[in-house]
Amino acid sequence: MGAQTKERDDLDAGEIHDILRNDRRRLAIKCLREHDGPLSVRDLSEDVATRETGESPAPRDKRRSVYVSLHQTHLPKLDELGIVDYDTDEKEVRLRDRAAEITTYMEVVPRYGITWAEYYLVLGILGFGTVLAASLGTPLLGAIGTPAVATTYLLVLTGSAAFHVRSQDREFFEGLRA
Known part of the structure; x- marks a missing residue:
């Protein structure tokens, strides 16, 4: 988990804005903040898809699209920046302490x-x-x-x-x- 994580103390403004400019990444972080402990990528993708569509459950194609984009793009990026720990083998994700650096920006x-x-x-x-x-x-x-x-x-x-x-x-x- 998080093998490529940056070891710096703080994220710079460009990285924070890059993280937050994507709706799906923001929703994923928000969903993770609302849950205690790790979430499976499947559960996270269902939660994000439900919030994106406003339907519960979200349509199957939407859930699949969210799952693929989280798994292939968003979660690896957030893991690399130290925002989440993403275990690709177990398909589990959890917020790291560093996520607190960006939550203040999410209240815009x-x-x-x-x-x-x-x-x-x-x-x-x-x-x-x-x-x-x-x-x-x-x-x-x-x-x-x-x-x-x-x-x-x-x-x-x-x-x-x-x-x-x-x-x-x-x-x-x-x-x-x-």
């Missing part, structure tokens, strides 16, 4: 149309506004009380941050368990 346009930075900005503005309104004694928020409003806001912020970290980097929580 998230699923819901706003970035995490935009989400936190809106959350901060809303939180500031509601705490200010509570402290000024507006009818509903004033009755609840500023400490309760601030605590609720902090719980929402903490929950959002925990979800963000969990969705971006599973290793963070695995390190806490050790």
